[in-house]
Amino acid sequence: MTTYTADIAIIGAGPGGLSAAVALSRAGLSVTVVEKTLTTERSFRGESLSPDAVALLDALGVLDDITQSGALVTRKLEISEAGNLLMSADFADFDYPQPYPREVPQPTLLNALEKAAAESDGFRMLRGANVHDLIVTDGRVHGLTFADADGEHEVRAALVVGADGRYSKTVALSKLDYERIQLDRDVVWMRTPLPEQWDTETYRIRMRGADHGLFIPTYPDMVRVGFNIPKGSLGELRKSGIATLHQRISDLAPELSDLVREHVTRFTDTSTLDIFTSRMPRWSRPGLVFIGDAAHTLSPVLGQGVNHALIDGVVLAELVSTAFGATGGREARLDAAVLEFQGVREPDVAASRGLQLRQEWLFSIGHPVGVAARSSLYRVLNLVKPLRLQILSNAYFRLQRQRGDLATGSLAR
Numbered sequence: 515m516t517t518y519t520a521d522i523a524i525i526g527a528g529p530g531g532l533s534a535a536v537a538l539s540r541a542g543l544s545v546t547v548v549e550k551t552l553t554t555e556r557s558f559r560g561e562s563l564s565p566d567a568v569a570l571l572d573a574l575g576v577l578d579d580i581t582q583s584g585a586l587v588t589r590k591l592e593i594s595e596a597g598n599l600l601m602s603a604d605f606a607d608f609d610y611p612q613p614y615p616r617e618v619p620q621p622t623l624l625n626a627l628e629k630a631a632a633e634s635d636g637f638r639m640l641r642g643a644n645v646h647d648l649i650v651t652d653g654r655v656h657g658l659t660f661a662d663a664d665g666e667h668e669v670r671a672a673l674v675v676g677a678d679g680r681y682s683k684t685v686a687l688s689k690l691d692y693e694r695i696q697l698d699r700d701v702v703w704m705r706t707p708l709p710e711q712w713d714t715e716t717y718r719i720r721m722r723g724a725d726h727g728l729f730i731p732t733y734p735d736m737v738r739v740g741f742n743i744p745k746g747s748l749g750e751l752r753k754s755g756i757a758t759l760h761q762r763i764s765d766l767a768p769e770l771s772d773l774v775r776e777h778v779t780r781f782t783d784t785s786t787l788d789i790f791t792s793r794m795p796r797w798s799r800p801g802l803v804f805i806g807d808a809a810h811t812l813s814p815v816l817g818q819g820v821n822h823a824l825i826d827g828v829v830l831a832e833l834v835s836t837a838f839g840a841t842g843g844r845e846a847r848l849d850a851a852v853l854e855f856q857g858v859r860e861p862d863v864a865a866s867r868g869l870q871l872r873q874e875w876l877f878s879i880g881h882p883v884g885v886a887a888r889s890s891l892y893r894v895l896n897l898v899k900p901l902r903l904q905i906l907s908n909a910y911f912r913l914q915r916q917r918g919d920l921a922t923g924s925l926a927r
């Protein structure tokens with residue numbers, strides 16, 4: 515058994531764990547990241563980066579690397595009902611340093627962050643390492659144990675960061691209160707080539723009664739389709755056959771009719787996401803703190819999950835490195851820092867969750883009267899530009915509104 519030691523142990527090398535690793539190791543702390551997968555390859559995972567996430571990556575100095583590896587810029591958002599355009603938004607209307615969302619394959623994002631972290635001497639990555647327990651003494655977490663191909667090992671650290679995502683084992687181990695709130699639907703994800711009628715710069719939301727789909731250009735020349743189905747109804751859809759799925763996608767997006775038939779030939783070409791949000795009254799206990807999806811899983815609406823995971827990582831690093839830098843009573847200072855972290859981040863996460871829940875509710879409307887009211891609402895938003903900008907600004911620009919210090923490379927040292 516090997517015992518590793520570090521100032522900070524991070525469980526999970528997703529966007530949250532790696533942004534924390536970059537910022538903490540640049541602050542001079544020794545950081546060990548423990549990740550169960552061997553590579554960064556993933557599919558159907560957060561590829562839409564909100565403008566705030568783009569601004570943060572620019573401040574961390576990794577945006578150029580990501581752009582060079584390949585990403586798409588989103589300039590427009592369109593919402594339609596039964597083929598009629600109800601609302602369109604142009605991100606050029608926002609006067610922020612980074613006004614545009616981007617579509618970035620998650621391996622590109624993770625590789626760029628890992629490369630940036632690896633420039634600091636104190637960074638260590640342990641891959642193929644599955645965390646299965648916490649080391650707890652007198653109520654305080656002092657590290658973790660994991661298994662890899664060579665057997666059992668441990669990491670001892672002053673602070674363990676749980677960044678292991680929406681099905682976090684660390685949350686279960688922590689014994690902290692946790693509530694999962696199931697939403698009314700699941701999403702079936704699939705990919706096809708981008709139809710020739712569509713550009714790569716427009717994010718489309720298409721509704722038809724209670725059916726809705728997200729149609730998201732995906733680097734380099736594909737489209738990701740997120741098709742909603744009532745919660746738990748995948749079995750029913752499978753039973754009715756792949757042709758039913760083809761037809762329902764074609765009803766929403768006739769442009770994809772042939773492509774979906776050609777490229778999604780069986781249900782194994784799709785991936786189903788169980789949609790839920792989660793709440794933890796406390797994101798920490800002595801020696802342990804949660805960030806990203808582990809602390810607050812969000813729904814996929816408006817691409818908020820990666821955004822909040824990245825911001826969590828950087829904000830936590832700022833508070834924790836300050837606590838490390840002061841003299842005396844380190845444990846008490848760390849405990850105060852992780853509590854402050856939740857105080858700083860929770861209002862923004864709650865605002866996103868509220869916005870998503872309202873949007874999810876609108877999507878789930880199926881009755882014709884409700885559908886007509888929903889269409890009127892989007893038409894009003896389309897006509898009243900200040901209102902439209904305010905709502906989108908709350909979704910996409912909270913960080914850039916709050917922090918004028920996020921210039922290119924400002925967090926790169």
Ligand SMILES: Cc1cc2nc3c(=O)[nH]c(=O)nc-3n(C[C@H](O)[C@H](O)[C@H](O)COP(=O)(O)OP(=O)(O)OC[C@H]3O[C@@H](n4cnc5c(N)ncnc54)[C@H](O)[C@@H]3O)c2cc1C
Nearest residue numbers: 526528529530550560561562645678679806807817819820
């Ligand atoms: C299908 C799908 C589509 C999505 N689309 C979007 C989108 O377009 N935009 C967006 O912003 N968000 C999207 N999300 C959400 C987004 O992916 C997450 O919010 C984001 O990845 C959260 O980052 P994280 O670092 O908190 O967790 P994760 O990205 O989930 O990373 C957790 C890491 O922990 C590792 N891990 C788990 N358990 C252990 C263990 N026991 N030991 C060691 N390592 C462990 C995992 O392997 C993983 O690498 C989507 C999610 C899904 C599932």
